[in-house]
Each structure stands twice: as C-alpha cells, then as structure tokens.
Amino acid sequence: MASYQALLTLTILLLLNVPLATPCNFPAIFNFGDSNSDTGGLSAAFGAAPPPNGETFFKRPAGRYSDGRLVIDFIANSLGLPYLNAYLDSIGTNFSHGANFATAGSTIRRENRTLFQSGYSPFSLDVQTWQFNQFTSRSQYAYEKGGVYKEILPTQDIYSKALYTFDIGQNDLTSGYFSNMTTREVIDYLPDLMQRFTNLVQAIYDLGARNFWIHNTGPIGCLPYVLVRVPTIAAKKDQIGCGKVFNEVAQLFNAKLKETVGQLRKELPSATLIYVDVYSVKYEMFKNPGKHGFENPLVSCCGHGGKYNYDVNVGCGATIRVNNTDILLGKSCPDPLKKVCWDGIHYTEAANRFIFEQIADGKYSDPPVPLNSACKSLQL
C-alpha cells in the first residue's frame, strides 16, 4: 500500500513536472550585497570590524558585523561549501568555491558622497558587478599559470552551475532618509533602484550566471539605527514598537522587487530566479520573540546606552583612550544568543541562524523552491 502510494505520488510529481528533491550540488556561491552578507569586504578595504564582533562563533573579529555567522555562512555550510572569502581580501583567501562581493554599506545605486561623509560603501552593486567580471576573466588567466592558483581559483565550468545570492536594498532606503528626504521622495526613486537592479542581474547573467537566490529587504523600521536617526518619522509606531512608515516603504520596495524578479524570469528563460521573503522571517522575530527564544528584540546586544542600547556616536566596539588605556564603551550583552539585534544595525548569529532555518526549505521562496534545489524552476 505504502509503496503504491509512493509510486502514485511519484507519477503525479512527474506529470506535474515538479522537480524531485534532487539537490543541485552547487559547486560554488557568488554573493552580492551589503553588510547582511559581508564576510570581510569592508573590513579588508577600510579597516577591520572591531571586537566584540565575532565573539560568539569565530572568537575574534571575522570581517562580519555580527557576533557570529551571517545567513550567507549558514547557506554555504548547508550546501557543503566553505565560508565565502571576500573578493577584496588579499590575505589567506581561497576562491575555489566562490567569492563574496558584498560590503557593509553597499547600495544598489552609487552614492555621491564618500564613505567618510555618508557612511555608505563605494562598492555599490554596479562596482560589485565589475569586480565579478574581472574575477571571471582574470581568475582563468591565473588558473592556467598552475601551482597554487589551481587550488585557490575555480575552473571555468563553475560559473553556470554556481548559486548567485543577493541581499541588497536596505541601504538605498536608509540613504534617502538619512539625507533628510521625505517618504514620498524615497518612494519616488524605487523605480530607479529596480531598473538598476535589473540591468545588473542581466550583466551577471551575461557573464554566465544562471541560478539566482534573491533576498528581499528586512523591516528596517525595527532596527535601532533607523529609529534613533530619523526620530520624526520613527514617532509613528506599529503595535510592536517598530517604525511603521519605514516598514511600509520596505514592503513597497519588496513588492517592486518581487515584480522585478518576475519580469527578469520572463526575460531570462534559461535562468532560475528565486525571490526570498526574508522580511517576513525577520519581522516574526520582532513580533513573537519569546516563541523563538529571543528577548527584548528592539534593544541591541552590543552598544552604548539609550532606549535601544544604540548610540550613533558610540558604536559596537567603540573605545575611548584614558591614561594610555583603551576602555571599551560599545560593549556586548551577557547573552547574545537571546538577542535579535546585534549592534543596532545588524542581526546576531542566533537571529541569522533562525532566518536561515526558516528560508532553507523554500517556505518563503517564490516559486516555493528549497535552497538546495534553486537551479530548477517550478513549472506547474
């Protein structure tokens, strides 16, 4: 009976052309994005993320703005791949199983002011795309030289089989608000962001990419740095204390992103494009923290006082020098495993693990494809 049912199920699945749970065996990951998935890019270029970043998992700063691993680390691990090295990192890196082009503070569209003026990274998504372009062409040249290059660089056939992950957009939204734009003005530039995103995904496709896993943006209105830095707009709260307007704009961005990914699916029929609703998973941690083992989700773990334990001028890891001794002001909390927000801007290892566990099986994907099968479109 059981085997008859199994056979029937199999037949139905075959008839429906549903991909069976055969994993794609991605040989590599190439990641694009901002601090949500930066594994050392900004640290390599502009100075290392200070301790206590990394304290929970790596036991030292590891180029990530978190106490431990990011969602991209859990993704790599679950696919049996090493943690991704940053393309910009020149020390001890190994790109045989992919590279990470994300840097903290990256935006989809270029910022007009430097990092020192605005806090935003010069490695916007267009620059990350040029870097990927160089990576594909120059790594082949180096690979052919042999020796250690054959160990630390991928083979040419890897690009079409690899998984391409994206997590970007959050900084494009905060950038408008932090330069005193109105919500209307921020909403007005969303179509421009989508056009640029479309062009850049197409450019990456033209370089051989076929399998895209695209995260939407999170509930920025639940993050202390937005609540503290834009108090007038943050005054309007939802039932759980998040900035209502910011989250509405994030959701509008996401609706447009979902539409954009749908459009790209039509334009690039030989690609698989999965849109992943990370927003809902992140919001759930703020809404029902206790259910998932978290406490006081709006209060950062690492910071320096105030309602949200976040001070714009005294970030996580900030020190002052008194009598020739550095004193740590931006301190960590006793139990980061119970916190959602790490430093007022980024998520903790515990939160990132929760996000990964929720999204991996395809429950939040459109179409509903699990991470390890993201090389096949569902064609029902």
Ligand SMILES: *[C@@H]1O[C@H](CO)[C@@H](O)[C@H](O)[C@H]1NC(C)=O
């Ligand atoms: C940068 O300046 C150009 C030209 O003035 C403008 O069109 C663009 O929107 C600006 N970009 C940002 C992120 O403000």
Ligand SMILES: *[C@@H]1O[C@H](CO)[C@@H](O)[C@H](O)[C@H]1NC(C)=O
């Ligand atoms: C690079 O990584 C690959 C795969 O993990 C490994 O086989 C190789 O030995 C590494 N090489 C170096 C030099 O780190």
Ligand SMILES: *[C@@H]1O[C@H](CO)[C@@H](O)[C@H](O)[C@H]1NC(C)=O
């Ligand atoms: C935004 O407004 C505040 C308060 O008026 C001002 O101090 C700040 O310089 C403005 N920021 C920008 C980027 O214009």
Ligand SMILES: *[C@@H]1O[C@H](CO)[C@@H](O)[C@H](O)[C@H]1NC(C)=O
């Ligand atoms: C710094 O040293 C001076 C002189 O020894 C002492 O009076 C002062 O209290 C010290 N400050 C702190 C914060 O330890």
